[in-house]
Amino acid sequence: xxxxxxxxxxxxxxxxxxxxxxxxxxxxxxxxxxxxxxxxxxxxxxxxxxxxxxxxxxxxxxxxxxxxxxxxxxxxxxxxxxxxxxxxxxxxxxxxxxxxxxxxxxxxxxxxxxxxxxxxxxxxxxxxxxxxxxxxxxxxxxxxxxxxxxxxxxxxxxxxxxxxxxxxxxxxxxxxxxxxxxxxxxxxxxxxxx
Numbered sequence: 001x002x003x004x005x006x007x008x009x010x011x012x013x014x015x016x017x018x019x020x021x022x023x024x025x026x027x028x029x030x031x032x033x034x035x036x037x038x039x040x041x042x043x044x045x046x047x048x049x050x051x052x053x054x055x056x057x058x059x060x061x062x063x064x065x066x067x068x069x070x071x072x073x074x075x076x077x078x079x080x081x082x083x084x085x086x087x088x089x090x091x092x093x094x095x096x097x098x099x100x101x102x103x104x105x106x107x108x109x110x111x112x113x114x115x116x117x118x119x120x121x122x123x124x125x126x127x128x129x130x131x132x133x134x135x136x137x138x139x140x141x142x143x144x145x146x147x148x149x150x151x152x153x154x155x156x157x158x159x160x161x162x163x164x165x166x167x168x169x170x171x172x173x174x175x176x177x178x179x180x181x182x183x184x185x186x187x188x189x190x191x192x193x194x
Contacts, residue, residue: 007093007111008091008112010022010117012117013118013126013155016120019035020184021183031089031092032089033092034092034094035094060147062099069105073109090194099161103162113170114191115170117173118183119176120175127149174190
């Protein structure tokens with residue numbers, strides 16, 4: 001148990017504001033934010049690993065669970081060696097675990113302390129947010145509406161199963177269908193003490 005990274009998981013459909021909330025929480029010195037999306041985008045796209053990742057992402061599919069967890073663990077170990085992540089910090093995980101199998105595979109590395117769930121029902125609003133993000137950040141994977149809808153369907157199916165895996169006492173739901181600052185305020189009021 002003492003070798004496990006104490007972790008906070010964050011969930012929400014694509015475009016719900018996970019990145020924004022994660023950035024705010026990581027302003028605390030006790031929180032290290034790790035986004036698997038950013039991790040995958042940081043891998044050289046011309047490398048073998050990069051080409052393989054791109055082939056999945058371009059189709060709107062998730063990477064195989066074992067590969068995802070291996071890449072994640074390799075990255076965490078690198079962050080420790082680079083002294084960016086200290087084991088006494090909370091590891092804020094954005095984008096992993098995405099499936100029940102990933103959750104089980106991660107149990108040898110992490111101790112889940114809290115789970116943040118950003119809830120928003122309006123799919124059209126999410127798609128508009130993602131298209132806007134694509135223009136601002138140059139994320140071409142956020143422009144294709146068919147791929148976006150597929151990602152949202154996968155999120156709903158997988159996350160519903162996944163959240164049943166964890167004790168309900170660790171899960172905190174937040175209304176993400178309000179102004180950005182209101183969502184931030186709600187989350188900070190709950191987690192300001194960590």
